[in-house]
Amino acid sequence: MEPADKLSLDVFKNDQESHIIINQEICRACELKPCLSICPAGLYSVSEETGEVLIEYAGCLECGSCRVTCPHGALAWNYPRGGFGVQYRYG
Amino acid sequence: MERIDAVVVGGGLGGLTCAYCLAQAGVQVLILERGDHPGSKNVTGGRIYLRPLRPYLPELWDAAPLERAVTKEVITMMGEGSSCTVEFTSDRFLEGPAHSYTILRSRFDKWLGERVMEKGGFVVPQRRVTDLMREDGQIVGVVSEGEEIPAQVVIAADGALSLMAEQAGLRKPLSPRNAAVALKEVIKLAPEVIEERFGLAPGEGAARLFFGTITQGTFGGGFLYTNQETLSLGLVLGIESLLQGETSAETHQIFEAFKGRKEIAHLIQGGELVEYSAHLIPEGGNRSVPKPYGDGILVVGDAAGLALNMGITVRGMEFAMASGYMAAQTVKKAKEKGDFSAATLAHYQTLLKGSFVLQDMETFRNSLEVLENPRMATVYPQRLCKIMEEAFWIGDGPKERISSTVWKGVREGVFSLAALKDLWRLRRI
Numbered sequence: 001m002e003p004a005d006k007l008s009l010d011v012f013k014n015d016q017e018s019h020i021i022i023n024q025e026i027c028r029a030c031e032l033k034p035c036l037s038i039c040p041a042g043l044y045s046v047s048e049e050t051g052e053v054l055i056e057y058a059g060c061l062e063c064g065s066c067r068v069t070c071p072h073g074a075l076a077w078n079y080p081r082g083g084f085g086v087q088y089r090y091g
Numbered sequence: 092m093e094r095i096d097a098v099v100v101g102g103g104l105g106g107l108t109c110a111y112c113l114a115q116a117g118v119q120v121l122i123l124e125r126g127d128h129p130g131s132k133n134v135t136g137g138r139i140y141l142r143p144l145r146p147y148l149p150e151l152w153d154a155a156p157l158e159r160a161v162t163k164e165v166i167t168m169m170g171e172g173s174s175c176t177v178e179f180t181s182d183r184f185l186e187g188p189a190h191s192y193t194i195l196r197s198r199f200d201k202w203l204g205e206r207v208m209e210k211g212g213f214v215v216p217q218r219r220v221t222d223l224m225r226e227d228g229q230i231v232g233v234v235s236e237g238e239e240i241p242a243q244v245v246i247a248a249d250g251a252l253s254l255m256a257e258q259a260g261l262r263k264p265l266s267p268r269n270a271a272v273a274l275k276e277v278i279k280l281a282p283e284v285i286e287e288r289f290g291l292a293p294g295e296g297a298a299r300l301f302f303g304t305i306t307q308g309t310f311g312g313g314f315l316y317t318n319q320e321t322l323s324l325g326l327v328l329g330i331e332s333l334l335q336g337e338t339s340a341e342t343h344q345i346f347e348a349f350k351g352r353k354e355i356a357h358l359i360q361g362g363e364l365v366e367y368s369a370h371l372i373p374e375g376g377n378r379s380v381p382k383p384y385g386d387g388i389l390v391v392g393d394a395a396g397l398a399l400n401m402g403i404t405v406r407g408m409e410f411a412m413a414s415g416y417m418a419a420q421t422v423k424k425a426k427e428k429g430d431f432s433a434a435t436l437a438h439y440q441t442l443l444k445g446s447f448v449l450q451d452m453e454t455f456r457n458s459l460e461v462l463e464n465p466r467m468a469t470v471y472p473q474r475l476c477k478i479m480e481e482a483f484w485i486g487d488g489p490k491e492r493i494s495s496t497v498w499k500g501v502r503e504g505v506f507s508l509a510a511l512k513d514l515w516r517l518r519r520i
Contacts, residue, residue: 002341006276006367013127034334037341040369053493062132063369064252065272065342068265068330070492078254082236083217089130090277090303090366091196 007059015084018057019077020066026074027053038069038087061086095119097178097422098233098242100220100255102129103196104408108148108415111424114212116423121242122204122212123235125219126269130200133250134275134370136314136325138298139408139460147416152188153241156202158185159296160189163289167354169303171478173309174354185295193296193316193323194408195277220249223258223388229432230259230387244422244431245388248415251371253394261390262380267331269374269396271311274346275325278362282320288358289317299358303472305349307338310468313349314405315358322359324350327372363473372407373398379452383443384436389418397448401455410448417442466513474500 028032035044037065040063043056053074061083067077079085097113099106102124113120122216126132138161139407141152162184167176184190204214224232233255247255251270256262282293289297301313310329323344326346339344349355372393379396384388389399392411399406421439425431443449461467478500482493 003346006364009364010367034147037339038330040272040342042341042343043258044512061369063272064371065330067252068267068270068371069334082219083127086365087127088197088368089136091130091133091135091368
């Protein structure tokens with residue numbers, strides 16, 4: 001089962017803007033890009049056209065593993081604004 | 092500006108317990124919770140051990156929405172295509188008030204939030220805190236959605252990442268070394284099916300742990316807890332170990348492969364996936380934040396790194412609740428003195444040190460270093476499975492004596508200098 005299919009079962013209240021801002025300049029120099037493999041929701045990818053690191057922030061489970069993992073501090077990471085983001089019904 | 096007595100950042104177990112005790116004592120307290128209700132951002136494995144908490148919170152448990160009383164502990168060592176399971180049951184787990192319960196946090200924390208309100212505390216949902224307010228070095232409140240909320244003391248109960256404790260300069264950002272990521276599915280299954288499948292009486296539950304090849308060389312393991320009408324199936328992966336390890340798989344792929352093992356597949360068969368979640372676990376080598384207080388601030392629960400991996404038991408929720416209780420005792424004392432400086436709030440650390448919270452952390456200080464040795468998680472479980480496989484196998488030729496098989500397996504797989512050292516290190520657990 002793909003993460004996207006699992007995320008479709010969760011309740012999300014999406015904000016207009018991303019709560020995670022990526023500094024592309026830093027990412028360009030990062031060879032490892034551990035964000036791509038750490039995210040439990042598989043939200044990070046690299047754009048084939050521009051080479052930029054992309055995040056589909058709307059499916060964020062707010063675990064913070066990308067913040068911990070990013071080796072170069074490329075992420076301005078915050079929680080979604082109050083009332084937005086994932087709302088766990090079981091937890 | 093008018094200040095309230097205490098503002099709590101985050102409606103998890105630490106923050107809610109602190110607010111509950113403060114409200115009970117007539118101290119003004121406000122919880123700011125960024126989700127729709129307390130619990131809506133919270134995830135556990137999980138199971139909670141109640142005995143350490145009963146002395147502090149004796150009245151809370153009879154009506155609490157817990158899931159099942161754990162009566163069965165099962166540990167499975169997973170090899171490649173083989174596994175070896177040890178099951179333990181004891182009547183002692185059910186004597187008097189039960190020993191531990193499975194729990195789902197969205198439901199439990201919401202309920203605890205209602206208890207806080209009942210006692211006269213305020214729980215305000217949908218409020219994210221972004222900043223601390225300062226005055227002459229003292230923390231004097233928080234900023235939430237652009238609004239200043241002045242308070243005598245701030246309780247940082249904002250979880251494993253604790254951006255508040257970080258801002259206060261009480262801790263550094265979590266490093267890969269000090270964090271594990273947990274992936275979890277909640278799977279719906281009829282209570283009768285759960286009871287039959289896991290061999291349980293109604294209301295009784297099982298806790299299962301899985302070690303071995305499932306983590307693909309990464310420090311960590313799998314878990315499965317039976318709730319009333321769901322299963323909590325998850326996988327924990329140490330972040331540094333994952334980054335340094337051989338696997339190139341993504342975390343969710345490792346989880347899917349674990350879930351696909353037939354040992355797991357038959358346990359969740361016919362179940363309906365109802366939620367997917369992820370969460371960080373602070374695993375600071377079982378070392379908590381050295382100074383969980385400052386001028387006008389206290390740090391509780393995961394935010395203070397109060398979580399303990401003891402190998403076959405993993406604990407965090409009791410520490411969160413007990414630290415919340417002790418933070419509340421400290422705030423009460425500070426209010427009586429009319430002094431919320433670090434000198435007065437240091438009482439919190441004294442209470443933690445005098446209790447199971449820091450005493451258990453100290454006892455098991457070195458256990459994580461032993462457990463996170465990659466051989467513990469991967470090589471030995473696999474080797475054990477190999478020995479079992481050879482012992483049970485009847486081939487086409489003559490079979491050697493069981494003792495020879497076992498001895499050979501031990502000699503090849505376990506009998507090395509490294510293994511002997513590992514064995515010696517086990518005493519630290």
